[in-house]
Amino acid sequence: MPMAGLAVPIPASEAPGNFITGALWNANVYNGLTFLLNPPAFLGYQGSAQSTPNNTATPINLDSEQFDTYNGHSTSSNTSRYVAQVAGYYFVYGSVTWQTNASGIRVCQLAKNGTAVTGAYTATTTTSFNATANTACIVQLNANDYVEVWGNQNSGGALSTQTGATCSSMSCWFMHA
Structure with a gap:
């Protein structure tokens, strides 16, 4: 609760x-x-596939939650965001999984208040299977700051994220003030 x-x-x-x-x-x-x-803790994930445009960093919608102890996330409005209710340092982990496509690279990046977080970027090459990129970083947040996980891909066209057991997600854990 x-x-x-x-x-x-x-x-x-x-x-x-x-x-x-x-x-x-x-x-x-x-x-x-x-x-x-x-302490504040959150785990949200993507229950519905999302189309990501080619070569465009896209906030990943997290329409489902496993837990959200301080009500920092909404599953109906700005679903890509976790909004800090308590100021402090948070460990943030994000992952993005795309449907099968053998072209290009896939990127996962964290963002704070709409700006990429330095040091929170991972790229992976693709194979003929679903590609997953993930990253983690400690992010300092004031009350009402928000974090997001962004996905980017360059397959040559729009590419949808994967749902199910290997879905995109974001976790946030309060570490200290």
Whole structure:
């Protein structure tokens, strides 16, 4: 069950002689442990094939979710995006799988707020089988920043992504503030 709205806890400084009140306990112990046991985490994937144009970086639609603990993703609006609800550093992993086509290369890239993330780019050559490209990177996000996985291919024409057991996906895990 999502626990949206939990902020990254900031322990208060206490002085000798202060009494441990319920509010102090919640602020310094309970909220911190609750956050650490349930940080923001997301895994979305593509349930419907998507046509990607030739030589054009294309945000990959993620119309299905396995989990989204802080409600940072929508399956009906801007489905390619995971929107950070809590500022911090996130480990982001993306993969894109295309249907069989033996021409050209396939690219997977991560983007933050519509701009490619430096160091989060992988290209793979194709074979006569489905081609998958994937990449991962640590990305610093402020609240309301978003990340996407982009696919690009140069087969000579539009090429659809693959669905099923080998589908395109993106995962995001909060690491630290």
